[in-house]
Amino acid sequence: MSETKASNIKVERTGVNRRDLLGGTAKAAALAGIAGAVAGGTAGGALFGAGPAAAAGSGNQKYEVKPGDLDEYYVFHSGGQSGELRILGLPSMRELHASRCSTAAAPRAGA
Known part of the structure; x- marks a missing residue:
């Protein structure tokens, strides 16, 4: 029987590897x-404890909708498996x- 030995060949790869990337x-x-x-960005200010007043930006943004007022946008959110x-x-x-939107299970074929 012939035995082969693994040689210690080093292969240099060119380009970017995952660790470097x-x-x-x-x-x-x-x-x-x-x-x-x-630079005083809003994310940095909120991250380092500058408080919500500093994170709000210039102050001309409206986040509060008073009772009786209409919202600017509406979100239709699906409950997924809950239906x-x-x-x-x-x-x-x-x-x-x-609202519940689920329907009764469809009848099985051949039933």
């Missing part, structure tokens, strides 16, 4: 976050309506 992306994200915090349909108002996030 993910490490570079993480470094870029960290630098962008720090730059935003230093519900919910209608929410945006930006108030009030639940305006919830």
Whole structure:
């Protein structure tokens, strides 16, 4: 019987490997976050405890919908397996309506 020995051949790969790609992306994200915090960005201000007043931006944005006022947008949200349909108002996030939309199971073939 002939025996073969595995040779110690090192193969150099060119290009970007997964570790370099993910490490570079993480470094870029960290630098962008720090730059935003230093520049006074809203995410950086909220991240470092500047409070909700600093995170609100210029202050001319309206987030409160008073009782009796209509919302600007409406969200139709499916309950998935529960078979519900919910209608929410945006930006108030009030639940305006919830209804059961499931139907009886379809009859099986041959039954």
